Amino acid sequence: MTASSEHIQELIAGYVLGNLEPEEAEELEQLIAQKPELNNEVEHVKASLGLMAYVPQPVSPPSRVQSAILNEFQEFHASQEPKTLTRPISWRWSWVLASAAAALAFGFGLDNYRLRSQDESVIAMLQQPNTRLFALRGTGSTVRASGGVVMDLDKQDAVLAVQNLPALSGTQTYHLWAVVEGEKVAFSRFKTTEGKAVEKIPLPPELYNSVISSLVVTAEPIAESPSPVGPEVLVSVL
Template structure:
């Protein structure tokens, strides 16, 4: 577990344990960490000792000759020496207290920053990989080409078609999604789903945002995408042959 856990996270768990700042989930994680790696106990002891030393660092005695000089210089004014020593002790205690507070604040800030980072990572949306399909014209529309770009999460697609031949009155172009046999979706006799009745401009072009069937959430179930010519009164009959198609 320790090998797969970032070192920064291990240090923050140890620091939080020493400061008593772990929530129940973090405490359980720390206990598992300690069980898997007894060496963590040494790190806990080291950090705890460092924190305790910030409150009570070891006193350093001055050399003998310097101590004598200090005592001799202060001997004529015992009251002044006592006052200075008391002030020095207060200053040292204050310095130790401030150092300890600073150490605790630094560790607490590190823990809070790490938790904020974890929260931001969890709330960031995962990048969506779009699906792109290219269609080419058959003999009935040999100059036509098309691209369909689908967002499988939102089921929105951008459809772009160029150079479709003009249609006689009462006919429309229809976009179909042909799926694999046995896929759990409602299809027609040609195993297709009517995806969009197209609106084509005078130049034979289409630029539309479309909604695609849920089958696109599993792209492996999409077999082909095709465009046919159908009766405007009943495009769902799917009587026409493809004028554009792609093999996937």
């Protein structure tokens, strides 16, 4: 290494350290302009300094740190769940689908929406051999509510469409549950606009191989309800 290259190394080190005098900074700038490959050396020296981070001995933090992080993580993902599990789809498409479900299976609830023959995707879904249809009917004070769920068990997708549901207070959320062997399994949550909701929802993995006997919609007091505690507002009819 020549004296000149040592000088350049020191200038680069000074640059990385942030302790160059103005005239030194100018000199380095000129050198880099003449030899752009010096930029690589700057990066290597930066990396070398950064490796100082690995000098201290690793120390395990107290267990409370991990507990606090886990709690935050779980709360964060619970709050994100509606965004990741449900995807709004167009009203036109979905109401057609809900209508098709009702018209083909039950003629119930959504018959004020006409099936549009050009909507081949809906027809295709309904023609699948492994499609299941559930009509939903209101109960008690929500007797005017109605809706339907179409499930494509091969594609593990479903569409939910409901109407005439009452508006909920701030923290309340509608939850859809699948009844499997008498137990209610979380399926999805949804919000309504003017009493209506239409959502395309992926089938939860725990329902892939389950025999769903019926569906129930409840109004839960909090979004994170792991099991239904709120009143049933819609139940599927046979």
